[in-house]
Amino acid sequence: MSSQTILFLTVILLLAVIAYLLFKASIEKKNKELEVNQIIKELDKKEMQCKTLFNNLSEFVFVIQDNKIIHANLKVMEQTGYKESLKGLELEELVHDEDISKLKLMLDSRLINELDNPKIQFRFKKSSGEFIWVEASAVHLLWDDKPSILMFLSDITNRRVTEDKLSYICYHDQLTGLFNRRFFEEELKRVDTLRNYPIAIVMIDVNGLKLINDAFGHASGDELIKTVSDLIQKELRSDDIVARIGGDEFSLIMTKVNEPDLISLKSRLEHSTKSRTIQDIPISIAIGYALKHEETIPISQVLNSADVMMYQNKLAQRAALRKEAIEIILHNLEKKYPEEREHAKRTSYICKLLGKQLGFSQTQLLELLTLGYYHDIGKIALQDNILNYKGSLDAHQWDNMKRHPETGYSILSSSNEFAPIADSVLSHHERWDGSGYPKGLRGDEIPFYARILAVAEAYDALTRDQPYRKAVDDEEALEIIKDNAGTQFDPKIVKALIRAFI
Structure with missing residues (x-):
């Protein structure tokens, strides 16, 4: 075979190899494009799934960056009435003034990625201006390479309403709306500090409640208790505590008062009650009080002293008051x-x-x-x-x-x-x-x-x-x-x- 023939065949072979390589490259490019397209489709699908999941979560979800909301799911936008206007707002604008400090504390701890992740409760403002109670948790994350916070909020308004009602029942008297004995005993321990001295405990007993109940029924007895409750509240300062601690007993806790203040209060209460009647019977109360000036005196001793004074007052009034009440009851019967x-x-x-x-x-x-x-x-x-x-x-x-x-x-x-x-x-x-x-x-x-x-x-x-x-x-x-x-x-x-x- 001549050298020319060999050269020709070599060129043909090279051309064939080049053509093969170009063809192979073309096939690989198409496959790569198909693969890339498939990945894009998968990513689009995953993104759609994530968006669907994000928007259909039962919780409110925010992404917060630089103290501003940059993303929020549809749930929060629909149920709070903000829609798209929510984005770009600072979260603090949507929080009750009294709750901002604890929210800031939570967000700051998340930004430094503290491991402890307690939930907090705060009041969230809807677009209507109404506040709802939410429970929040948050985690740190990077969003577009910037430190951010992913926050989850659950609407707990109904739960809080129920809890508040139960709390109210636990610490309040159902008839008068005043605090009850349980609250009184806890509050007595709380106020027993040097900065509140002198502390006064005032005991008030309503005379003749059983007599009113027996003669005229419990509706009249309830009216008597509520009337006395109202009269007591009218004579107190805003920071005084009054509780109904028994069927016919009230107790007051007063701080930074002196005996002249208590003498004046006793006089005003006796005068205001005497001017009112239930079934034509004048309302009467027995009052006792005691003061705590020194830390060494047990608060229980002060309570006992007030109770003893009240009981002595009650005994002194009892005979005349009950005779008068019985005469009035008989008069009412004869009138009826x-x-x-x-x-x-x-x-x-x-x-x-x-x-x-x-x-x-x-x-x-x-x-x-x-x-x-x-x-x-x-x-x-x-x-x-x-x-x-x-x-x-x-x-x-x-x-x-x-x-x-x-x-x-x-x-x-x-x-x-x-x-x-x-x-x-x-x-x-x-x-x-x-x-x-x-x-x-x-x-x-x-x-x-x-x-x-x-x-x-x-x-x-x-x-x-x-x-x-x-x-x-x-x-x-x-x-x-x-x-x-x-x-x-x-x-x-x-x-x-x-x-x-x-």
Whole structure:
């Protein structure tokens, strides 16, 4: 083979190699372009997935850079009403003034990438100006090679409302809205520091709450407590603490006060309460106070001293106040049911006649007169118009009617002056055979005065018109009572009645 032929073949071979290499390069380029396109598609897909995930998170999500919001998911923009206007705002513009400091502390700690990552709660402002409660967590990250913060917020408004309600219930009295005993005891420990001296504890007890409840029902008792609560609050400084620590007890914690301040407060409270009434009964309170000047005195000792002073005050007032209250209750009963006044007078008179027949002393006769006059005071608590009801009482009305001896007992036993007749008032509807109420006592188990009262009341009831029947004459009334001797009435008392009227 000639040299020319060899050269020609070599050139052809080189051209073939070059063509192959160019073809291969072209194929590789196309494959590379396909691969790049595929990667781009995958990246686009991943980006779309990330955006979808980002925008559909149940939490609010922010990216914060240089204290400004540079990204926010759709959730936060839609539910806060800001939409695109949220971007570029400083987060502090959207936070309640009282919460900015704790938010700054959190963001600063994230920027230096502290490991500890506690959540905080703060108030976030919506575009409407309304604040919602959110719980926030945050992490440090680089965004476009710049230090940034990724923040997650959860709307916890409903949870906070529930927690606030529970907290309120834990530390407040439901009736008055004042703080309760639990708060008072905790606050007492908190204020017991030198910078608050002198510290005063004031104890206030509402006189006659049980009497009001028994006579007029718990609605009137509640009205009494709320009225006293309002009057106390009107006399206090803004930083004084008042709590209802018991059914009829209030307590005050006052700082940086002296005894003249407390004397003045006591006078103002006594005057303001006396000018108010519940069911025509003047409101009355007993007040005691004590001061702590020195750190060495236990606060419990101060509390006890205030309590002792209050109790002494209460004892000094009790007798006169309760007698006055009972007189007013009886007056209200007679005003509500005028016929009760005449019934009380007649029953009282008949009791006295029976007492004379039985040889009672003047002191005993006076007790019988008092018993006859006050024996139905418990009727003040009866349902309206039950005493004027025409016809037979139904079971519910009768149950209500049968409670009046117990109510009368509760009212009268609260006073030392009337306590001696309280048992007889309780028992004046007991029957000799044990079929009466409220205890089902029989025979000599029934107090003697109550047996006398039962006969006297029955005679008066028979001889005067009732809403449900006409009166009978004296002779027939005596026969009816005589027929019930040994069953309803004590035979001895019946004989005394017959002697008194024949």
